[in-house]
Amino acid sequence: MAICRWYGNPDLFITITTNPKWDEISDHLKMYGSDDPNDRPDLEARVFKMKLDELISDFNKGIFFPRPKAVVYTIEFQKRGLPHAHILLWLDGDFRNPTASDIDKIISAELPDKEKDPEAYGLVEQHMMHGPCGEDRKASPCMEDEDVLMQQRRLLRFPDLQLSPNELQQYTLIEIECLLQNFEKSLTEFTVMPLPNKAVMDQIKHKAMARHDQFDIAEEAIIHEKLFDKLNHQQRAVYDAVIKSVFQKEGRLFFLYGAGGTGKTFLYRAIIAALRSSSKKVIPVASSAIAALLLPGGRTAHSRFNIPLKLFEDTYCEVKAGTILANFLNESDLIIWDEAPMAHRHTFEAVDRTLRDILAVTDKTTLTKPFGGKTVLLGGDFRQILPVIPQGTRQDTVNAALNRSHLWNNCEIFLLTQNMRVKPEEKAFADWILEVGDGRAAKEPQILDDCAQPEDQILIDKTILLPITSTPLETLCSSAFPDFANDHKDLYKIRETAILTPRNVTVDEINNYLVSKVPGEEKEYLSADSFAEEEQHSGDLDMTYPVEYLNSLEFPGLPAHKLRLKVGVPVMLLRNLNQKEGLCNGTRLIVTHLGEKVIKTEMLTSTTKRDPILLPRIILSPPESNHPFTLKRRQFPIRVCYAMTIIKAKDRLCHVSLYLPKPVFSHGQLYVALSRVTTPKGLKILDLSRDGDGSRTISNIVYREAYNGLPQSTGSDDDETSKDQ
Numbered sequence: 179m180a181i182c183r184w185y186g187n188p189d190l191f192i193t194i195t196t197n198p199k200w201d202e203i204s205d206h207l208k209m210y211g212s213d214d215p216n217d218r219p220d221l222e223a224r225v226f227k228m229k230l231d232e233l234i235s236d237f238n239k240g241i242f243f244p245r246p247k248a249v250v251y252t253i254e255f256q257k258r259g260l261p262h263a264h265i266l267l268w269l270d271g272d273f274r275n276p277t278a279s280d281i282d283k284i285i286s287a288e289l290p291d292k293e294k295d296p297e298a299y300g301l302v303e304q305h306m307m308h309g310p311c312g313e314d315r316k317a318s319p320c321m322e323d324e325d326v327l328m329q330q331r332r333l334l335r336f337p338d339l340q341l342s343p344n345e346l347q348q349y350t351l352i353e354i355e356c357l358l359q360n361f362e363k364s365l366t367e368f369t370v371m372p373l374p375n376k377a378v379m380d381q382i383k384h385k386a387m388a389r390h391d392q393f394d395i396a397e398e399a400i401i402h403e404k405l406f407d408k409l410n411h412q413q414r415a416v417y418d419a420v421i422k423s424v425f426q427k428e429g430r431l432f433f434l435y436g437a438g439g440t441g442k443t444f445l446y447r448a449i450i451a452a453l454r455s456s457s458k459k460v461i462p463v464a465s466s467a468i469a470a471l472l473l474p475g476g477r478t479a480h481s482r483f484n485i486p487l488k489l490f491e492d493t494y495c496e497v498k499a500g501t502i503l504a505n506f507l508n509e510s511d512l513i514i515w516d517e518a519p520m521a522h523r524h525t526f527e528a529v530d531r532t533l534r535d536i537l538a539v540t541d542k543t544t545l546t547k548p549f550g551g552k553t554v555l556l557g558g559d560f561r562q563i564l565p566v567i568p569q570g571t572r573q574d575t576v577n578a579a580l581n582r583s584h585l586w587n588n589c590e591i592f593l594l595t596q597n598m599r600v601k602p603e604e605k606a607f608a609d610w611i612l613e614v615g616d617g618r619a620a621k622e623p624q625i626l627d628d629c630a631q632p633e634d635q636i637l638i639d640k641t642i643l644l645p646i647t648s649t650p651l652e653t654l655c656s657s658a659f660p661d662f663a664n665d666h667k668d669l670y671k672i673r674e675t676a677i678l679t680p681r682n683v684t685v686d687e688i689n690n691y692l693v694s695k696v697p698g699e700e701k702e703y704l705s706a707d708s709f710a711e712e713e714q715h716s717g718d719l720d721m722t723y724p725v726e727y728l729n730s731l732e733f734p735g736l737p738a739h740k741l742r743l744k745v746g747v748p749v750m751l752l753r754n755l756n757q758k759e760g761l762c763n764g765t766r767l768i769v770t771h772l773g774e775k776v777i778k779t780e781m782l783t784s785t786t787k788r789d790p791i792l793l794p795r796i797i798l799s800p801p802e803s804n805h806p807f808t809l810k811r812r813q814f815p816i817r818v819c820y821a822m823t824i825i826k827a828k829d830r831l832c833h834v835s836l837y838l839p840k841p842v843f844s845h846g847q848l849y850v851a852l853s854r855v856t857t858p859k860g861l862k863i864l865d866l867s868r869d870g871d872g873s874r875t876i877s878n879i880v881y882r883e884a885y886n887g888l889p890q891s892t893g894s895d896d897d898e899t900s901k902d903q
């Protein structure tokens with residue numbers, strides 16, 4: 179800037195790049211060995227500097243254009259290490275308003291005359307002319323970074339094709355939409371983006387839907403054969419009822435009630451394979467993205483049915499009759515919905531209402547049938563955490579559950595009780611966990627009478643309880659990671675271990691403590707916080723809520739303003755980035771590199787080869803808040819996950835340390851935390867609320883009224899068909 183202030187704006191900007199084929203380099207290599215000039219960066223750099231010096235000296239002599247008043251250049255090294263220089267020239271004289279012929283004297287974009295200047299012609303032909311590409315030569319460098327215009331020229335076999343700005347925009351938007359569809363996203367989700375022509379957009383969506391529905395019938399038949407033979411009696415009863423309902427178009431509604439490990443997913447897979455191998459269409463969804471990953475072709479219910487985030491008694495899904503999604507739903511034969519008890523009853527009611535509406539276009543009788551007469555199989559475990567209602571009361575939670583919906587009256591309930599996961603020696607522990615979930619676990623005899631609902635004090639084996647010390651974090655962390663100096667490098671140990679706790683504040687405290695113990699440099703990433711677009715112009719908000727206040731806000735499911743990370747630290751994704759690749763809300767990753775703009779990670783849960791996953795900063799907003807504004811936080815969508823809240827624990831683990839600075843506060847929390855492990859050896863509980871009084875009990879909350887209308891489950895050994903209507 180100082181130079182510009184003195185000389186004014188520069189007149190020419192020139193770049194010179196090293197060419198590894200320069201004669202000086204190839205002659206030298208021929209004489210002294212080595213085939214590849216890139217093996218000799220020293221040689222490339224020297225020849226480049228000599229040529230650059232010569233060029234600058236030619237400029238100064240005024241050989242090409244008037245002598246410059248000033249010359250400035252910087253040398254940079256490109257991706258592959260080749261040096262290049264950016265040169266600024268201030269020419270003597272007034273070049274501020276050059277004519278076309280002035281420019282022609284300096285820049286020539288024409289092929290030199292082959293006869294008059296064969297050397298220049300040869301150089302342009304060799305280095306600057308575009309050879310054959312496209313299907314004929316896919317290795318052509320241009321194929322790698324082909325732009326939209328080049329692509330259209332190739333596809334239309336019309337090398338001189340020109341596109342108007344509007345056409346160019348259309349083709350570019352189509353290209354972006356196709357890329358987004360690969361990740362189950364669409365331009366329609368980005369309100370600021372223009373959309374391509376509607377007909378083209380529909381066609382792209384149609385293709386994406388068709389891709390979603392393409393299955394290899396022979397392969398599905400093989401999968402079905404393998405699974406079907408293994409179904410136990412309980413699973414077989416459900417299988418028969420669902421298949422019959424689909425083939426005979428009975429449109430029944432089922433609920434499959436089973437604890438973890440009773441073979442719900444196994445059964446879904448058998449049913450899906452049976453139907454797909456008979457060319458029937460199944461829509462498998464789950465309430466959470468992690469559970470959806472376990473279903474072949476599974477999606478979250480929200481994304482598959484376009485369920486709005488804010489739900490009321492009369493909400494419809496965002497699906498209009500006659501659209502591609504509507505047709506897709508119309509043509510489906512079965513909907514499977516896993517983890518149903520976790521979702522608010524309004525989500526099922528919204529899907530039910532929407533399906534009735536869509537299907538009524540062709541058949542009015544569907545208006546009176548649940549889910550418009552489609553066969554629907556809901557499944558899950560009511561002992562687990564029920565729908566989360568922010569600041570909701572116990573009554574709100576119970577009222578939000580699926581079995582309080584009017585749809586429940588139409589549900590045929592099947593019970594799976596045989597735990598297919600536990601080994602015989604683990605059966606007693608699995609039964610005890612079920613008792614905890616049902617609210618039947620043993621209590622201390624002396625408080626048996628006066629401690630009924632809501633908070634039961636249940637008896638815990640003393641080998642599971644950790645002692646209360648003056649340094650609880652240390653006690654807790656050394657129970658989870660007894661040798662942290664080595665454990666932090668052991669990916670298996672990190673994958674199989676988690677510290678669970680009911681509240682987010684405690685999670686941060688534990689994670690900060692453990693991150694501080696990981697050797698290496700810590701990097702701090704700060705978020706950029708602002709108000710949502712529509713609120714940005716309100717000066718009042720800025721005055722009342724300064725940015726420091728926005729930074730201090732913490733929301734569940736949103737990354738912190740200050741993210742402190744080190745290489746080797748496990749993190750959890752907080753958003754669904756790419757469900758197909760398993761990158762969804764709850765996926766655990768390990769940090770391998772901390773860049774300025776991206777964080778490099780690898781999948782922690784994968785046991786196979788790990789590909790690097792680059793995480794960018796994205797803009798996130800809390801789905802709900804009590805503030806009169808919507809916060810927009812630009813941050814990496816992750817949280818450290820040595821410790822996590824109980825609701826976030828989705829994987830089955832070898833070791834769980836449950837930390838209870840305060841007792842659990844909601845239905846199913848203790849049951850979910852305990853059921854993450856299969857053996858008592860893998861479980862430790864540090865319950866500070868016991869206050870060191872020597873008691874062996876901890877609080878368990880079971881909303882028994884949430885079990886209304888459900889069959890009583892028994893131990894995990896029954897092998898008989900249980901069906902309740």
Ligand SMILES: Nc1ncnc2c1ncn2[C@@H]1O[C@H](COP(=O)(O)OP(=O)(O)OP(=O)(O)O)[C@@H](O)[C@H]1O
Pocket residue numbers: 408409410413436437438439440441442443444445598599
């Ligand atoms: N009939 C069966 N024959 C053999 N293995 C089975 C059968 N049913 C289930 N399994 C196996 O038992 C284990 C638990 O089954 P599955 O994952 O389907 O249970 P789940 O009820 O879906 O559990 P969760 O709710 O924890 O996901 C799996 O390893 C599964 O392959």
